[in-house]
Amino acid sequence: MHYKHFFSITFTAGILFIYGCGGGSTQQADTRETPAATPAGETGTTAGTADDKKGIGKFTDVPLTHPLDAKMVTAGEKTYDVKCGSCHKLSEEKLVGPGWKGVTDRRTPEWIMNFITNVDEMLNKDAEAQAMLEICMVRMPNQNLSDEEARAVLEFMRKNDGKN
Template sequence: MKRTFVYAMFALTTALIACGGGNSAGTDKTPAAEPAKEEAKSGENPSYDPKRGEGKFTHVDVPPALNAAMAENGNKTYKLKCESCHKLTEEKLVGPGWKNVTQRHAPEWIMNFVTNTDEMLNKDPAAQAQLEICLVRMPNQNLSDDEARAVYEFMRKNDGVK
């Protein structure tokens, strides 16, 4: 019994040291703390904000009335690049349904997600939660800024904005 206890303590100590839980005398291998990130300089992307996600869109001007021409362009992009994975209802296909998406997320978040998909999936908790549900990473569709804005306008139309 005593021998089993000694072996268990040895194994635990070895595991802690291997995982960085212990330091040998005089050899602190703890990495230095990262310097505080400087505030973004003019024109640079400010630090991460979960309401807008990760990407270049910090403010999207969205008028109350729908831009029908822009929404139609967004519909064309949807049919070409989005429809195979996303339904316009709440039903999940490969990815989540789009019904009420503009009420769940800010326009900046949506546009950052569709233009900066990989970084959003790596960093944003809301995007990661969707990934856990859908189990498939959204591929980067290489949308231009104008296409992303048009898709957002189409999403607004789908959500009943007139």
């Protein structure tokens, strides 16, 4: 009886490890070669567009606040604490996902918003997101954030990067 219990725990742990490391996903195959066209009526960009760094999704123009919106920063920090902090550090250090320090200097607001709200399509079709996936080796789960929650997270990221 003791060996059955050990085998069961070991098997379950192995499955969770493989799934958590992205081994259970085959969606990445061959999506890098051919950019997908944006369907009629939708906005966004396609993978492989060298001069457009907005990512894939509905966000094509994200107006930023100057100075930072304190209410959005607070809301974004709360979302970070609940949904983001277990995988992302606020420093440059990688945890499960990349550290957030400097992200608003490396990525456009539109790209960040599209990634947060359209993570699966971004990981499947956006070259920058795919490069991060190769480094982290774990697909970011869709956190199902509303547009307002995602915008608040962006504002918190801006504060983390020392924006005023």
